[in-house]
Amino acid sequence: MTIENYIRIDGKYVRQEEIPEEQMKEISRTLMLRLAEGFGYVPVEEEGEQ
DSSP states (O other): OOOOOEEEETTEEEEGGGSOHHHHHHHHHHHHHHHHHHTTOOOOOOTTOO
């Protein structure tokens, strides 16, 4: 039995293995930030960033 992971991108389900590495990194970062925000995390802007 094989388990395949799918991620919905632009309304379409795409197999995780078919997602380019750079796009997968961005998706992972977005998911991590959303989870952290759910726990009350608020990102701090450093001086010079805006």
